[in-house]
Structures are given as structure tokens and as C-alpha cells.
Amino acid sequence: MAADNQGNKKRTTLLLGGLVALMFGFGFAMVPLYDLLCQVTGTQSIAIRAGMGKGPAVTGEIDKSRLITIKFDATVNPNLPWDFGPEIRTMKVHPGEIYAVNFVASNRSNSSVTGQAIPSVAPWQATPYFSKLECFCFTRQTLKGNERTDMPLRFMVSPDLPAEIRSLTLSYSFMRLKPGQEAENETQTLPAIAAIN
Amino acid sequence: MTTTTMTHDEAHHHDAPTGWRRWLFSTNHKDIGTLYLLFALTMMFLGGASAMLIRMELFQPGIQLLDPDLYNNLVTNHALIMIFGAVMPAAAGLANWMIPMMIGAPDMALPRLNNLSFWILPAAATMxxxxxxxxxxxGGGTQINTGWTLYPPLSVQVGMSMDFLIFAIHLLGISSVLASINIxxxxxxxxxxxxxxxKMPMFCWTWLVTAFLLILVVPVLAGGVTMLLFDRHFGTSFFDAAGGGDPVLFQHLFWFFGHPxxxxxxxxxxxxxxxVIPTFSRKPLFGYNSMVGAMLAVATIGMVVWAHHQYTVGMSLGAVTYFMIGTILISIxxxxxxxxxxxTMWRGSMTFETPMLFAVAIVLMFTFGGLSGVMLAVVPADMQYHDSMFVVAHFHYVLMPGAVFGLFAGVFYWLPKWTGHMYDERLGKIFFWTNVIGFNITFFPQHFLGLAGMPRRIVDYNVMFTEFNVLxxxxxxxxxxxxLLLLYIVIKTIRGGQxxxxxxxxxxxxxxxELSSPPPFHSWTVAPQIK
Structure with a gap:
């Protein structure tokens, strides 16, 4: 029994030792393979981050072959006595075309209140490809007591939007601005908000 | 060659070394198994002491006992000592003791390699x-404040203690790879x-799969930390973005190891x-074949879902979706x-000796940890839970019952076989209840802390988290x-008893x-015939 068994043991040991060496090499092979894999499959975060810096190219071309579902979401911070929401909840849009949608805001209180909307896009990877050409979120909004107003938004989805994104959500959170901030010079805060957009 | 091996074996049989030589030069699977288990027990107390220091610091908000770097170093040490020093050697100790006895072999296939793979461990622990x-x-540099994941760029900036740690990981890796080959x-x-x-016993099956997993993933970790070493000292930039590398690559290499x-x-x-469960239910294991299949499936899928630890690094939607679905698939x-x-327990004539108590606790609590794992696998939810105390609660619910309680169950189950004495059942039960109740008081509140937003690996916390942290x-x-009670029970059982x-x-x-308790020096000198 011992004789043939020794041979088997030796063979198995050598095979397993080879496997260990192979996997150690695999770790190092990952260095070039990882870059390659990311370029081919777009698994890489860096490509997206790089795209974020450039922003969408406004080419004027409309991609009729794709329909992207846009969902609108609205939240009002409890410190703001307003009702706020989109006129329509979802839209199907072609990338490259400019669309408009109205949000409606009304002040439930009797006094004049100023608020500011903070936008966000989900999934966040779509953020650089969603451009707002006109938006109430660019400036602070003041509503007099019981006033109701339409707030227009004009937007476009870039044709460069990655193919894997088929729907996205634009969400607004309306926040109350403190009385002190209302009095501040508008130009001071505007660049910061523009940077968010 | 065969003859020399035979004479060598013969010589051993008649003239087993005694004293310290018995342990240092041992090629006997039982002695090496004992060494592994004692080493694991020692390391468990070290790792446990660092965990208790961590919890003492977190008893109150603010910084009391530990400065932040020391705190994070203890977090790092707790993880590495427990994983590489306690759980893996303890499992290897069980394997050494039980596998030859279970498959009817006289000893392990490569006894000298076995000696080497154990004796690397004390060196690694010293490092x-x-x-x-x-x-x-x-001049000793900064403390290792990275956590056990050792992510660069922080790990590149840590002082020379990181080099000791990298070599310790190399040694630990070599030890577990050698042990795996042997098994x-x-x-x-x-x-x-x-x-x-x-027809192989399930414990042998699980170790066969475990050993293959180790052989496949440990060398990749070794490669990763080697690159880290090169980045630190030899001017390479595997993980340095300024030199064309990518820090996220380290995370992939690390978790390619870390998840399996x-x-x-x-x-x-x-x-x-x-x-344990069939023994104390007095029924054969239900679904042996499906058990083997499930284990192979877990191991296979487990190899390819590592990036669910990295949802927040900004992978593409396609990638995170794949890793999410793969991860959730494992729950099947x-x-x-x-x-x-x-x-197996269903309609069995069950009795609840200590090993069985641990087994039932595992089935309950490991399932609980598995469910919070499914929560963490869901990408949008994980964005919220990532790096919070919820994650800490989750993986302790998986690893304490899943790994450590299983080892406790094994130790209590086989202790009579190893020592020839029954352990004190009453003390065993007291140990079980204090252990399990203590465990749940420790980790259950951490779910709430995490969901409320308390981050992990931070020495201080907001006052609003105080109550649950005190608990x-x-x-x-x-x-x-x-x-300490476990230690006492083990010593008492070794020294005597029924x-x-x-x-x-x-x-x-x-x-x-079938072997006597304690078993003979060479387990099965004549191979038994299996029908």
C-alpha cells in the first residue's frame, strides 16, 4: 500500500504547490488585467469620474433610438411650510432633446417665506449627463403668504449617457433659508449652488 | 526511499520523543493538533483582550483610555489575531486531530510539513x-491605524510597524497554505x-473545500501585501494614483482573498x-449529498462576489448589480x-449537552447574521449601512456563531475523545449560557447604533449613542x-474526570x-474496511 501511495502523495503535493504558485502569479497578473478589464467592461470608477469633470457635450443631436424614463421626486423639509411637487411624476425622454416640466409650490403659511431647492440625481453616475438649462433651484425662491406659483424646469439628458442607465430620478429637497441668509448678497451664495448643479 | 520512511515510522513508534522535543520535533497529528488548539486558545485571549479594551473605550463618548491611533491599532490587531491567530489555527487543530482518525489513516500524509506549518505560527504571532x-x-513610527483591510494610501504612510505586519501576514499565509496542502x-x-x-465524513468534506479555498485565495493576498511592501520601499506605484497605479486595485486583491x-x-x-447535530438528535444527517453540493456552491459563488465589500468605491452600475445578485444567490x-x-433535528430524540446547545445557537444566530448580510448585499441599502456599526454587528453575528461557536461545539464534542475524560457538563452549560447571553448583549445593540448612523473604527462617538454603547x-x-471558564473547563478535563x-x-x-479514548499514538495502523 505504502509504495504506490507515496507516488500519489508526491504528485498531489506537487500539483497543489503549482496551484499556489499560479495563484500568487494571478495576483500580480491582476495589475495589467485589471486596467484592461476596466477599459473593456467599464467596471472602472475612474472613467466615470473623468467624465464627470468634462460634463455633457451639447451636440444638438437627438438620439431617437433611446427612451430614458425620468422620475421626479420632491421633498419639503419640515421647517418649510410649503406644498411642493411636480405636475407629472414620470416622463419618457429622448437623449439630446430639451424638455420642460412644471413644479408647483404653494405657501401654506400667512407670511412670506424664502426657500431653496437642492437637486440630486440617482443613480449618481448619471449626474454629469443630466443638464438643467433652466431651473428654479438656481436661485432662492420667495413666496408671499398663501401664494402659489409654477416653477419651470427645462432639462436635457446627454446622448453620452451610459447605455446601462435606462431610467433616472431627479429629486428636489426644498429647504427653508434662515432670515439672515435671505438678506445676504445673492452673488455670494450663487456660485456654490451652481457648483452643485 | 519507501524503506527508509518505514523504518523512520517504526523508530517513532517505539521511541517517541519526550519533553520539549516531543512538541518541537513532533510529526504526530495529535500532538500538532493539540499545539494548534493551544496556540489558538492563547491568541483568542490576546484578541479578546484587545476587543475588551476597545469596548472599555467605547463605554463612554469622548476619549478616555486610548488615543485614536492606538484605538485603531487595537481594532486592526483584534481582527487579525482573531482571524489568523485564533479561528484558523483552531480549525486547523480540529482538522489535524480528527481527519486521520475519521478517514482511517495512521497520521497526516506529510507529517514533517505538518510540523513546519505549525511552527511558523509562533514566529508569525511574534511578528x-x-x-x-x-x-x-x-523612532518606531506610527501605529497601524488602517484596520485589518490595510487599504492604501493610508497603509503606505504608516511607519515600520506595517512592515512587521506584512511579514506576519506572509508567514501566516505560508502556514495556512502548507496546512491546506497537507490536508x-x-x-x-x-x-x-x-x-x-x-462516503467521507462531512467534517472532512468541509475541510477539503476550505483547504482548496485557502490555496486559491491566500497567495493572492500574499501578492497584494507584497505589492504594498514594494510601494512602501522600492518606489513602485501599484496602488499610487500619482504613479499610474490605482488604490482600488488593492481593495480588489484584498477582498478576492477576504470574502472567500x-x-x-x-x-x-x-x-x-x-x-454534532446528528449525534445529539440520534438521527443520521439529513441530505448528505445536498449538503456537499450546497457547500461546493457556496465556495464557488463565494469566490466571485468579493466586490460587495466595495460598493461605495464607485463601480459601474453593471458591476454592482452583478455583485449584488451574486451575493444574494449565496443565501440559497x-x-x-x-x-x-x-x-436533521426534526423528530429526533434530542438531548442538549453543551455541544448541541452551541449547535442550536448557531442555527438560530447564524441565520440572523445571514439575514442582515442580505440587507448589506443590497446596493442602495448598503450605501447607508457601509462602514457603520451595523456592519460590525452583522459580521460578528456571522463569525461568532458561524465560526467560533462551531469550534467550541467541536472542542466540547471531541474533548472526551482527546483527553479520555468527560468534561464537567454543568460547567459547560454555564459557559454556554454566559457566553451566548454576553454575546447577544454585546452585539445586538450595535445593529441599532449602526442604523442610527454610528460609524465604525472611530474612537469617539456622538452623545446620542451612549445608552446602547454602555449596554x-x-x-x-x-x-x-x-x-476564562472555558479555559478552566479545558484544563480540568485534561487533568482528570469521569x-x-x-x-x-x-x-x-x-x-x-471506534478508537479508544484517548486514541493510540498512531491512529489507524491497520486501515479499517468501509462497507
């Missing part, structure tokens, strides 16, 4: 401790005649359960194992100190129970 000690000396060679070549793979490692820790304990074979265990720290003291029969438990089946 690991040096990494902790060095920063206390002038696979033993299992594939030394089974008793008639025992084909599908979870199954490395879990599977041996699943193997123990597959013996794991669920199958759990159902098999429950079906958790009190639990941790009960939990930590309860292990004589154990060969078949120490009424319902136990398997070759290991």
Missing part, C-alpha cells in the same frame, strides 16, 4: 505582536479502502455541526444547509470574561469513535 509594540519605542493530500490519498469521496476567507472560517464549523445554498440541520460594553465584559468510553456520546457515529 504581529512586534508590529504592535514597535510604535511605543522612539488535501491526506484526504485524497489516505482514506480507508472503500471510503469513496461521497469568510467561508474558510465558516465551513469547518459547518462540518462540526454536521457531526446557505439556507439549504440550515434547513438540512433543522430537518454593548457591559455585554462585552460578560462575554470576554466568560472565556473516564470517557470509546464512543463517548450515545448517538455518535464515525470511525473516530
Amino acid at each position: 504581529l505582536l512586534l508590529s504592535f509594540v514597535v510604535p511605543f519605542f522612539p 488535501i493530500v491526506t484526504l485524497l490519498n489516505m482514506r480507508a479502502p472503500g471510503m469513496n469521496l461521497m 476567507e469568510v467561508y474558510v472560517l465558516l465551513l469547518p464549523s459547518i462540518g462540526v455541526l454536521s457531526h 445554498p446557505v439556507g439549504l444547509m440550515i434547513f438540512n440541520f433543522i430537518a 454593548s460594553s457591559i455585554g462585552a465584559m460578560i462575554f470576554g470574561l466568560s472565556h 473516564k470517557a468510553k470509546s464512543r463517548s456520546w450515545e448517538g455518535a457515529t464515525g470511525l473516530e469513535w
Whole structure:
């Protein structure tokens, strides 16, 4: 029994030792393979981050072959006595075309209140490809007591939007601005908000 | 060559070395198994002490005992000591002790390699401790404040203690790879005649899969930390974006190891359960074949879902979707194992000795940890839970019951076989209850802390988290100190007690129970015939 068994043991040991060496090499092979894999499959975060810096190219071309579902979401911070929401909840849009949608805001209180909307896009990877050409979120909004107003938004989805994104959500959170901030010079805060957009 | 080996064996049989030579030069699977288990026990107390320091610091908001870097170094050490020092050696100790006895072999296939793979461990542990000690000396550099994941760029900036740690990881890796090779060679070549793979005891199956996992993933970690070493000292830039590298690559290499490692820790304990539950239910294991299949499925899928630890690094939607679905898929074979265990207990004549108590606790609490794992696998939810105390609660619920309680169950189950004495059942039960209750008081509140937004790995916290942290720290003291009772029980059992029969438990089946308790020096000199 011992004789043939020794041979088997030796063979198995050598095979397993080879496997260990192979996997150690695999770790190092990952260095070039990882870059390659990311370029081919777009698994890489860096490509997206790089795209974020450039922003969408406004080419004027409309991609009729794709329909992207846009969902609108609205939240009002409890410190703001307003009702706020989109006129329509979802839209199907072609990338490259400019669309408009109205949000409606009304002040439930009797006094004049100023608020500011903070936008966000989900999934966040779509953020650089969603451009707002006109938006109430660019400036602070003041509503007099019981006033109701339409707030227009004009937007476009870039044709460069990655193919894997088929729907996205634009969400607004309306926040109350403190009385002190209302009095501040508008130009001071505007660049910061523009940077968010 | 064969003849020399034979004479060597003969010589051993008649003239077994005694004193310190018996341990240092040992090629005997039982002695090496004992060494592994004692080493693991020592490291468990070290790792536990660092955890108790962490919990003492978190008893109150603010910085009381530990400065932030020291705190984070303790977090790092707790993880590395527990994983590489306690759980893996303990599982390897069980494997060394039990596998030759279970498959009807005289010893492990490669006894000298076995000696080497154990004796690397004390060296590795010394390196690991040096990494902790060095920063206390002038010129020793900063403490390892990275956590066990060692992410660059922070790990590139840490002082020389990181180099000690990298070498410690290399040594630990070599040790576990050698042990794995030995176990696979033993299992594939030394089974008793008639025992084909599908008749192999479940514990052997789980270790076969575990050993393959280790061989596949540990070298990748070794490669990763080697690159880290090169980045630190030799001017390469594998992980340095300024030099064309990518820090995220390290995360991929690390988790390519780190996720299968979870199954490395879990599977041996699943193997123990597959013996303990049938024994104390007095029924054969339900669904042996499906159990083997489920385990292979867990191991295979487990190899390819590592990036669910990195959802927040900004992978593409396609990638995170793949990793999410893959991760959730794992819950199916794991669920199958759990159902098999429950079906084994179903209508069995169950008794609740200490190993069985641990087994039932595992089925309950590991399932709980698995469910919070499914929560964490869901990408949008994970964005919220990532790096919070919820994650800490989750993986302790998976690893304590899943790995450590399984090892406790195994130790209590086989202690009569190893020592020839029954342990004190009353003390065993007291240990079980203090341990399990302490564990739950410690970690259950951490779910709430995490969901409320408390981040992990931070020395201080917001005052609003105080109550649950106080509770958790009190639990941790009960939990930590309860292990002294384990130590006492083990020592007491080694020194004496009621004589154990060969078949120490009424319902136990398997070759290991055919041998005397304690078993002879060479387990099976004549291979048993399996029908």
C-alpha cells in the first residue's frame, strides 16, 4: 500500500504547490488585467469620474433610438411650510432633446417665506449627463403668504449617457433659508449652488 | 526511499520523543493538533483582550483610555489575531486531530510539513505582536491605524510597524497554505479502502473545500501585501494614483482573498455541526449529498462576489448589480444547509449537552447574521449601512456563531475523545449560557447604533449613542470574561474526570469513535474496511 501511495502523495503535493504558485502569479497578473478589464467592461470608477469633470457635450443631436424614463421626486423639509411637487411624476425622454416640466409650490403659511431647492440625481453616475438649462433651484425662491406659483424646469439628458442607465430620478429637497441668509448678497451664495448643479 | 520512511515510522513508534522535543520535533497529528488548539486558545485571549479594551473605550463618548491611533491599532490587531491567530489555527487543530482518525489513516500524509506549518505560527504571532509594540519605542513610527483591510494610501504612510505586519501576514499565509496542502493530500490519498469521496465524513468534506479555498485565495493576498511592501520601499506605484497605479486595485486583491476567507472560517464549523447535530438528535444527517453540493456552491459563488465589500468605491452600475445578485444567490445554498440541520433535528430524540446547545445557537444566530448580510448585499441599502456599526454587528453575528461557536461545539464534542475524560457538563452549560447571553448583549445593540448612523473604527462617538454603547460594553465584559471558564473547563478535563468510553456520546457515529479514548499514538495502523 505504502509504495504506490507515496507516488500519489508526491504528485498531489506537487500539483497543489503549482496551484499556489499560479495563484500568487494571478495576483500580480491582476495589475495589467485589471486596467484592461476596466477599459473593456467599464467596471472602472475612474472613467466615470473623468467624465464627470468634462460634463455633457451639447451636440444638438437627438438620439431617437433611446427612451430614458425620468422620475421626479420632491421633498419639503419640515421647517418649510410649503406644498411642493411636480405636475407629472414620470416622463419618457429622448437623449439630446430639451424638455420642460412644471413644479408647483404653494405657501401654506400667512407670511412670506424664502426657500431653496437642492437637486440630486440617482443613480449618481448619471449626474454629469443630466443638464438643467433652466431651473428654479438656481436661485432662492420667495413666496408671499398663501401664494402659489409654477416653477419651470427645462432639462436635457446627454446622448453620452451610459447605455446601462435606462431610467433616472431627479429629486428636489426644498429647504427653508434662515432670515439672515435671505438678506445676504445673492452673488455670494450663487456660485456654490451652481457648483452643485 | 519507501524503506527508509518505514523504518523512520517504526523508530517513532517505539521511541517517541519526550519533553520539549516531543512538541518541537513532533510529526504526530495529535500532538500538532493539540499545539494548534493551544496556540489558538492563547491568541483568542490576546484578541479578546484587545476587543475588551476597545469596548472599555467605547463605554463612554469622548476619549478616555486610548488615543485614536492606538484605538485603531487595537481594532486592526483584534481582527487579525482573531482571524489568523485564533479561528484558523483552531480549525486547523480540529482538522489535524480528527481527519486521520475519521478517514482511517495512521497520521497526516506529510507529517514533517505538518510540523513546519505549525511552527511558523509562533514566529508569525511574534511578528504581529512586534508590529504592535514597535510604535511605543522612539523612532518606531506610527501605529497601524488602517484596520485589518490595510487599504492604501493610508497603509503606505504608516511607519515600520506595517512592515512587521506584512511579514506576519506572509508567514501566516505560508502556514495556512502548507496546512491546506497537507490536508488535501491526506484526504485524497489516505482514506480507508472503500471510503469513496461521497462516503467521507462531512467534517472532512468541509475541510477539503476550505483547504482548496485557502490555496486559491491566500497567495493572492500574499501578492497584494507584497505589492504594498514594494510601494512602501522600492518606489513602485501599484496602488499610487500619482504613479499610474490605482488604490482600488488593492481593495480588489484584498477582498478576492477576504470574502472567500469568510467561508474558510465558516465551513469547518459547518462540518462540526454536521457531526454534532446528528449525534445529539440520534438521527443520521439529513441530505448528505445536498449538503456537499450546497457547500461546493457556496465556495464557488463565494469566490466571485468579493466586490460587495466595495460598493461605495464607485463601480459601474453593471458591476454592482452583478455583485449584488451574486451575493444574494449565496443565501440559497446557505439556507439549504440550515434547513438540512433543522430537518436533521426534526423528530429526533434530542438531548442538549453543551455541544448541541452551541449547535442550536448557531442555527438560530447564524441565520440572523445571514439575514442582515442580505440587507448589506443590497446596493442602495448598503450605501447607508457601509462602514457603520451595523456592519460590525452583522459580521460578528456571522463569525461568532458561524465560526467560533462551531469550534467550541467541536472542542466540547471531541474533548472526551482527546483527553479520555468527560468534561464537567454543568460547567459547560454555564459557559454556554454566559457566553451566548454576553454575546447577544454585546452585539445586538450595535445593529441599532449602526442604523442610527454610528460609524465604525472611530474612537469617539456622538452623545446620542451612549445608552446602547454602555449596554454593548457591559455585554462585552460578560462575554470576554466568560472565556476564562472555558479555559478552566479545558484544563480540568485534561487533568482528570469521569473516564470517557470509546464512543463517548450515545448517538455518535464515525470511525473516530471506534478508537479508544484517548486514541493510540498512531491512529489507524491497520486501515479499517468501509462497507
